[in-house]
Amino acid sequence: MEIDRAIKESSDRRLQTKYNNAVYVIQRAFALYEFEQVAFSFNGGKDSTVLLHLLRAGYYLHKEKINYSNGNQPDCMLKCPIRTIYFECPCAFPEINSFTYETAAAYDLQLEIMRSDFKSGLESLLKEKPIKAIFLGTRIGDPNAVGQEQFSPSSTGWPPFMRVNPILDWSYRDVWAFILTCKVKYCSLYDQGYTSIGSIYDTVPNALLSTADSSSTKENFKPAYMLSDGRLERAGRAKKISSKCESTHVLSNGMDNTGAHRSSFLTASIIAVGDEILFGTAEDQIGATLCQKLYATGWQVAHIAVVQNDVDSVAEEVEQRKSRDDIVFLFGGLGPLHSDVSVAGVAKAFGVCLLALLPEGITELLHHETLPVPLIKCRNVIIFAATNICELETQWECLLELSNTPLVQMAPFISKHLSTMLSDIETAQVISKLRMDFPDIYIGCHRKSRAGPLIISFVGKNKIRVELAAEKLSRRFHAGAFCEFSCD
Ligand SMILES: Cc1cc2nc3c(=O)[nH]c(=O)nc-3n(C[C@H](O)[C@H](O)[C@H](O)COP(=O)(O)O)c2cc1C
Numbered sequence: 001m002e003i004d005r006a007i008k009e010s011s012d013r014r015l016q017t018k019y020n021n022a023v024y025v026i027q028r029a030f031a032l033y034e035f036e037q038v039a040f041s042f043n044g045g046k047d048s049t050v051l052l053h054l055l056r057a058g059y060y061l062h063k064e065k066i067n068y069s070n071g072n073q074p075d076c077m078l079k080c081p082i083r084t085i086y087f088e089c090p091c092a093f094p095e096i097n098s099f100t101y102e103t104a105a106a107y108d109l110q111l112e113i114m115r116s117d118f119k120s121g122l123e124s125l126l127k128e129k130p131i132k133a134i135f136l137g138t139r140i141g142d143p144n145a146v147g148q149e150q151f152s153p154s155s156t157g158w159p160p161f162m163r164v165n166p167i168l169d170w171s172y173r174d175v176w177a178f179i180l181t182c183k184v185k186y187c188s189l190y191d192q193g194y195t196s197i198g199s200i201y202d203t204v205p206n207a208l209l210s211t212a213d214s215s216s217t218k219e220n221f222k223p224a225y226m227l228s229d230g231r232l233e234r235a236g237r238a239k240k241i242s243s244k245c246e247s248t249h250v251l252s253n254g255m256d257n258t259g260a261h262r263s264s265f266l267t268a269s270i271i272a273v274g275d276e277i278l279f280g281t282a283e284d285q286i287g288a289t290l291c292q293k294l295y296a297t298g299w300q301v302a303h304i305a306v307v308q309n310d311v312d313s314v315a316e317e318v319e320q321r322k323s324r325d326d327i328v329f330l331f332g333g334l335g336p337l338h339s340d341v342s343v344a345g346v347a348k349a350f351g352v353c354l355l356a357l358l359p360e361g362i363t364e365l366l367h368h369e370t371l372p373v374p375l376i377k378c379r380n381v382i383i384f385a386a387t388n389i390c391e392l393e394t395q396w397e398c399l400l401e402l403s404n405t406p407l408v409q410m411a412p413f414i415s416k417h418l419s420t421m422l423s424d425i426e427t428a429q430v431i432s433k434l435r436m437d438f439p440d441i442y443i444g445c446h447r448k449s450r451a452g453p454l455i456i457s458f459v460g461k462n463k464i465r466v467e468l469a470a471e472k473l474s475r476r477f478h479a480g481a482f483c484e485f486s487c488d
């Protein structure tokens, strides 16, 4: 079975784990219900496309098990003619409609087209058909996922059935890793910058994938799998933000419906190379300082990692980060000692040899009069020779002063922090919902002690949106439930 083979042959351990868990859930559902009692809710979106192929794999493995216990050979060409529900809406993108129909035909899906709303459509379908369980491509982070598990009975007020969510714990990145690893077809809109697809009236390409510069008249977009921060997958879904500006739909990433950008994000990652940090004998202060410096420069740090002084560990980490982030900073493991393998690791990640101990063909030496040796830049990976914060300060300043510095100053982050004595239980659901309404704003919670106040942080690039998110939260509770808090 090609999907199962592609995943097993891939070297992506995380994807393999996600795949195994999802296929396990699917096999359990096939064991619990008759084949006529299950249905697949398919809308041509990326998540339901992933689910389709997982269902095919799960069904194949389920059949294989049964055949094996009967002494039969598994059928490699096995189809999965599962009952498939598609709620077709006149406001759907034509690309989504045609992809759904073509895919259903290609995989022998038994398509039931519904033209009513979800609830009444399901009510009439369940009266006619013996459906007991429905597979959905819902993922944590979807507005409707709050409180759901892999097997979740339908909500009160809905007809009774089991919602089966095999990819509930998959991230945006997992979804694209699966699609690209298995090389399955997906709706063409995702190649045009759409990252989550609603209706033609409320969905535009995700502005975070825009490649437009001030000189070009037409805006182009990178494909959906290039979005580095999956939390912003719904940034192309329109929201009406306030009754005061009725005429303007503001997209949740801070772009208005004229296509004008209000904010832009570039992401960075930091890799520390150091066995001592992993042994716990040394503390990584450089990483924390770099995070502060990048934040102050308007860059979003997407990832920080500590790896061993080992060529493969460095190479693996650099390989992953260099394609996900705009810039990667690496420090530690530089020099002539046996443990100084960072440069070799970078060369391996780019698949090049070392020339005079530097990665061949991709190295740029960043000279600055203050520095005794230049900084090393390999494409978007910058290697700091700093061994303490003081040296980092110097190298950072030099990097910023270079005429060709890769560290462009970005719009600064704006933050606001609220503190409350309300309990987690009282606030959890409201905050989860708020995060869906403000995908462009980071909304995080932390406590300094169990009994102390809960601090809710709002961080973004658009002051109005940050204020609005904080105000919206306060308005959901009694006056005085929150007070502004300074984290400095
Ligand atoms: C097959 C199916 C079953 C659903 N079951 C429920 C349910 O039990 N409870 C509920 O509140 N919404 C249910 N919904 C609605 C979804 O929660 C959600 O509104 C829908 O998938 C649209 O997602 P979107 O807002 O991301 O486009 C169901 C939708 C479908 C297609």
Ligand SMILES: Nc1ncnc2c1ncn2[C@@H]1O[C@H](COP(=O)(O)OP(=O)(O)OP(=O)(O)O)[C@@H](O)[C@H]1O
Pocket: 041, 042, 043, 044, 045, 046, 047, 048, 049, 085, 086, 087, 088, 135, 136, 137, 138, 139, 142, 195, 196, 197, 198
């Ligand atoms: N019109 C629909 N018909 C059938 N199932 C649907 C429909 N809309 C949503 N669903 C179900 O709900 C799940 C989550 O919906 P969602 O809108 O997030 O689509 P998706 O497949 O996740 O694609 P994307 O997030 O990129 O828009 C889908 O995977 C599908 O199982």
Ligand SMILES: [Mg+2]
Pocket: 045, 047, 137, 138, 139, 142, 196
């Ligand atoms: Mg989705």
